[in-house]
Amino acid sequence: MRVDLFDYELPADRIAQQARPRGTSRLLTLDRGTGAIGHRLFAELPELLREADLLVRNDVRVRPARLFGRDAEGRLVEIFLLSNGDGERTRWRAMARPGRRAKAGRRILFDEGLIAEVAQVDDDGTRIVVFDRPLSEAVLQRIGHTPLPPYIRRAAGAPDREQDRSAYQTVFAREPLAVAAPTAGLHFTVEILERIRARGVEIADLTLAVGQGTFKPVTVDDTDDHVLHPEEIAIPAATRVAVARASKQGRRVISVGTTVARSLEAAALCEDAGPGLDLRFATDLFIKPGFEFRAIDGLLTNFHLPQSTLLMLVCAFAGRENVLAAYAEAVRNGYLFYSFGDAMLVA
Numbered sequence: 001m002r003v004d005l006f007d008y009e010l011p012a013d014r015i016a017q018q019a020r021p022r023g024t025s026r027l028l029t030l031d032r033g034t035g036a037i038g039h040r041l042f043a044e045l046p047e048l049l050r051e052a053d054l055l056v057r058n059d060v061r062v063r064p065a066r067l068f069g070r071d072a073e074g075r076l077v078e079i080f081l082l083s084n085g086d087g088e089r090t091r092w093r094a095m096a097r098p099g100r101r102a103k104a105g106r107r108i109l110f111d112e113g114l115i116a117e118v119a120q121v122d123d124d125g126t127r128i129v130v131f132d133r134p135l136s137e138a139v140l141q142r143i144g145h146t147p148l149p150p151y152i153r154r155a156a157g158a159p160d161r162e163q164d165r166s167a168y169q170t171v172f173a174r175e176p177l178a179v180a181a182p183t184a185g186l187h188f189t190v191e192i193l194e195r196i197r198a199r200g201v202e203i204a205d206l207t208l209a210v211g212q213g214t215f216k217p218v219t220v221d222d223t224d225d226h227v228l229h230p231e232e233i234a235i236p237a238a239t240r241v242a243v244a245r246a247s248k249q250g251r252r253v254i255s256v257g258t259t260v261a262r263s264l265e266a267a268a269l270c271e272d273a274g275p276g277l278d279l280r281f282a283t284d285l286f287i288k289p290g291f292e293f294r295a296i297d298g299l300l301t302n303f304h305l306p307q308s309t310l311l312m313l314v315c316a317f318a319g320r321e322n323v324l325a326a327y328a329e330a331v332r333n334g335y336l337f338y339s340f341g342d343a344m345l346v347a
Contacts, residue, residue: 001223006315007306008327015151016340019167023189026335026342028324034319037329040223042187042343045300049254051200053298054246056239056264057256058182061173062143063137064165065100068157069110076157077101077108079116079129080147081140082179082212089134091119094127095212100126111143119313126212135177147179149339151305167340177209177232183302183339184257202246204239207293208232208259218307224290230282233263237278240267243295244275252347254298260312263319265294287313289320289344303330303337318346 011021027045029038040048049055058122065081085091096102096118106126114135120128145165148154154164156278170185172193174329181266197203209232218226243264245251255261266283315323326344335342 002221003218003221003226003307005320006308006311006324008324008331010306010331014331014335014337014341016281016309016336016338016342017152019163019186019340022167022171022187023192025187028326028330028335028342028344030318030322030344030346032322032346035319035322035325037326039333043192045345046088046192046195046199046201048345049196049199049201050252052249053204053244053252053254054202054204054242055196055254055256056204056206056260056296057083057170057172057185058208058210058259059170059172059174060175060178060182060207060209060259062147062169062178062210063176064140064160064180065147065179066145067143068145069108069114069116071101071106071108072117075101078156079108079127080179081144082126084135085128089136092129092131092133092135094129095125096127096129100123108196110329112139114139114143140176149180152340170207175207177207178211179201180210181339182208182210182257182259184300184343185342188256202242204242206233206235206239206260206263208263210259216309218309223286223312224301225316226286226309228286230284230286231262232282233266233280235263235267235279237276240275240277240279246293252297253295254300254347255296256300256302258299258301258313261296261313265291265293268294287316289316291316295318298345300343300345301341302343303327303335303341305338314344314346 023043025042027040027042067079081094082093102118104121108116115132116129118129146160168181211231212229220226266285
C-alpha cells in the first residue's frame with residue numbers, strides 16, 4: 001500500500017509544544033463502524049466506557065535517555081540511548097547527533113566526568129557506545145534528559161524543564177525501559193482512573209519497552225517495504241487471563257495506546273502460549289490496513305504523525321477513510337496533535 005495514502009495537512013501551530021494539566025485535553029470520539037465523530041473532554045472518558053469493559057495500559061517508565069556531551073574539540077554531541085547490551089550497563093546501543101562527531105573511535109565527555117567511546121557504527125546509523133562506568137538509573141536521573149520527540153522544540157543541552165519530566169511520564173509508570181512515552185496514557189489522572197474503576201471497568205497492565213521501532217520514520221514508498229525494529233513485551237499472566245475472560249464473555253477490550261494494541265495483537269498470534277502464563281517476547285509486528293484484529297475492541301490514542309506506522313495502525317483498526325476524515329475534523333476544530341496533544345477514542 002502506498003505510504004503517501006497516509007498523509008494529511010497539519011498547520012505547525014497545531015503541534016502541542018507544552019503539556020497541559022493531566023485530564024484537561026479534548027477527546028475526539030470515532031465510531032469505527034459508521035465513521036460518526038463526536039467531541040468530548042478527556043475527563044468524560046469514564047462515562048464513555050461501559051461497565052465491565054477491560055482497559056489495558058502500558059505501564060512502562062521512560063528513562064532519561066538523552067545525554068549531552070562534548071567531543072575532543074569541545075563541540076556538543078547528543079547520545080540517545082536505545083538499549084543496554086550488557087548486564088554491567090556500560091555497553092549501549094545508541095543514536096548520535098550530529099553523527100560526524102560520534103564516529104568509531106571517538107571519545108565523548110559528559111557531566112560528572114563520565115567518558116564514553118564509540119566502539120562501532122552500524123549501517124543504520126546506530127552505534128555501540130561503551131562508557132567507562134555503569135550507567136545506573138540513578139546516574140541517568142542526574143545527567144540524562146527527557147527524550148522528548150524532535151517536534152517538541154527545546155534548546156539542545158539545556159536543563160530539563162521540571163514540567164516536561166513529570167508530564168512525559170504516566171501516573172502508573174513502573175520499570176524504566178522506554179525511550180519514548182506511551183502517550184495515550186499521559187492523559188490519565190489518579191482521580192480519572194478511580195472513576196473508571198468505580199464504573200465497573202476492569203484495568204490491567206502490560207509492558208512494552210517503547211524503542212526505536214515505534215518512532216522510526218517510514219522512508220520507503222510502499223508499506224510492504226518497511227520493517228520495524230523488534231521491541232520487548234512482557235504481559236503478566238493476570239493480564240492475559242483478564243483479556244481471555246473478557247473476550248469469552250463478550251466484553252470490550254479497550255487498548256490504551258498503539259503500544260498496547262501491538263502487544264495484545266502480537267500475543268494473540270502466539271498460539272503455543274496458554275493464557276495462564278507470563279509472556280515475554282520481542283515483536284516486529286507491523287499493523288497496517290488489511291490486518292485482522294483478534295484482541296482489541298477499542299483504542300484510545302493520540303493523533304499521530306503523517307505517514308507514520310502509528311497512524312497506519314489506527315487506520316487498520318478504524319478504516320483509513322474514517323481516520324483521515326476524523327483527523328481533518330480535528331484540524332478544523334483546533335485540536336492539538338502528537339505527544340502533548342489531544343486524544344481520540346475509537347470504538
